[in-house]
Amino acid sequence: MDSEMITKDEEMEEAAPQKAEEEKKSIIVILVGAPGSGKSTFSEDVMKTSSRSWVRVCQDTIANGKTGTKAQCLKKATDALNDGKSVFIDRCNLDREQRSEFLKLGSPHVDVHAVVLDLPARLCISRSVKRTGHEGNLQGGKAAAVVNRMLQKKELPKLNEGFSRITFCLNEKDVEEAVKTYGALGPFDTLPSGSFGQKNPDAKVQLGIMKFMKKVDPPNSCCKDPVSKQESKETNPSSKEQDVVAFSAQNTDKNIKADGNSRERSAAGSATTNDIPTLAFPSISTADFQFNHEKASDIIIQKVEEFLDKIGNGRLVLVDLTSGSRILNLVKVKAEQKNIDSSKFFTFVGDITQLYTKGGLHCNVIANAANWRLKPRGGGVNAAIFNAAGPALEIATKEAAGDAGCIQPGSALTVPLPSTSQLHKREGVTHVIHVLGPNMNPQRPDCLNNDYDKGCKILREAYSSLFEGFASIVRTKEFNKDPSKTVSTVPSSLIDQRSKREGVFDLDSNKKYKGPKVEVGVEKKSESTEKFTGDGTAKSWESWAQSLHRIAMDPEKYNKDVLEISDDVVVLNDLYPKAQKHLLVVARKDGLDRLTDVRVEHLPLLRTMHNAGVKWATKLISDEPSLVFRLGYHSDPSMRQLHLHVVSQDFNSTHLKNKKHWNTFNTAFFLDSVDVIEEIEKCGKAKLNDNERLMSVELRCNKCRSAHPNIPRLKSHISRCRAPFPSDLLQNGRLVVAPNGSGVEA
């Protein structure tokens, strides 16, 4: 009996390992989820019920209860698998790269599974906060920031990474199911391969991910009950409405005043508040431009207080993507201290491009922290808004920016958003106001090098411009008359405005183009004219170069395009102005094509041209005293017919595009009218310079003479350079300035 028993036992002992090698497969379950998604709880729950031998490898506690390294996790997992145990990898594993090394642990004897705890971010955040045991704002903010950051980078696992099975859990119920499934696994059980639980496969998954990633999470420490709200939302499949309500209600909590108007504020998403004109704006300059948050928050409060009376029934809302935002919290506290009416101004956590659909907050107007070129590039709010609005915003912006094509620090540009834009259709945004704030980031253009006197001044100007722009929209829009206008309905006024403007624009260019150009084309061959260069060689004027000559010979024909016609000169706006104001005074004398043709006998004409130029410059200065003009000739002009440039020295124009454009106005290629006259008086003819060389010299600021690597950088610089003009320009009447000299002050 005994021996039999022993034999049996021995047999069993021998047989068991054999069987294990043949049939028993270990499983490594890579848990995927943000902090607070419940990874640890999941593995613990499984281990409680499972008859299988599990090892939980938790990076947070692997080093004697403290956070360890990935390498430590890999080692512990390898050891456990070698022991024939199954393993939970309890770390976030949110991106493919993080998972890849654990996937390598798979083998014919080890199945690699993923369990994705893809629960709502707000749930993760609230759990995360609870776990830290801190209720403070900071802690909550930190947790939110961490979770948000991780979810930004989230890449859901795919079978082709090497998983034999992936289980997606999108809510608590899914998690329970998965716990049951894994908990029921005996030592020899396996689970079917494949991907389970993901709601929208393939393309739609990506959409879902995108939506989820963009979803903004409410505050945590200041919202004690997001969990219950989230859960109630999940049990109710028609979640959209719930989402909005819950979000608004939560948002109320972090509004500035906890008393009084909470009802009104919590109803942010309801129809009744849609007709309240609302400006949502990001904090200007505090992100990429690295402006000091304390100073910025003071300025925001100051400007909000100043403008609250000026915006009628409108509201101002400071928006930031995360509840951990320092600037948001600073402003919130300061607004509370100042007792600012929280129904008129409050802070809001959300994506500024999805305030209505995701946050239930209807904002007719949103501000964009733009770059100086008003380009959709870069990151942050600017890219997000251009992206969400689509090409319509780019076109509308270009149109609104006009010739300048860019904005200066401290200024704002209101752009009506075409109804074709998604942002208009979906979010009810009718206007975008681009704002450019001061920059303190040495990596970005126009860095103020910590000059906060200047910086604060510019930031104040920026908010003034922004709020003024909004106030002006409020004044003209009369929001309350027709609430239906504001959401998803195309304001007809907008379309009219746009098409009208386009019409004007087209008409303008047609006018200017067709007049001279068409005729020039017709007469091109019969009228090709010789052009004598400085060294006496001749070349013919190309067809495109003859427009000025044509106008000078027959100005009445171009009546609409010219500003002034006299016996001697014609004054007109340059078709492609290189500055805010750029006029041409064209000599009417035939045969006087360029400066080399000018002799002593033309001196009276040159003086007449100069005087006409000064007269027009003075007139323009009386309208805009900050303008400063310089009058002069190009050494080697492209256009036939002697013409004097009258150009304002801001060089703020989209038409100034390349090195040649700059250098023709800002090197010795540009001959001041006063000097030309003096030279001809003295020597009988104008002295010309080495034009080829001058065109390729480095780009230097016309004021401080600093060098810049390319045109965009140069333009960025000159838009803010406050240096005085170089002394040579200040002499001999080379500049025409306002009587009080306002344009040349340092």
Place this chain on the structure above:
DNA sequence: GTTCTAGAAC
């Protein structure tokens, strides 16, 4: 003069 665009530069 401008526009267009290839490819250099970043």
Place this chain on the structure above:
DNA sequence: GTTCTAGAAC
């Protein structure tokens, strides 16, 4: 990958 320049065509 994007920005910017520079050369050709008009």
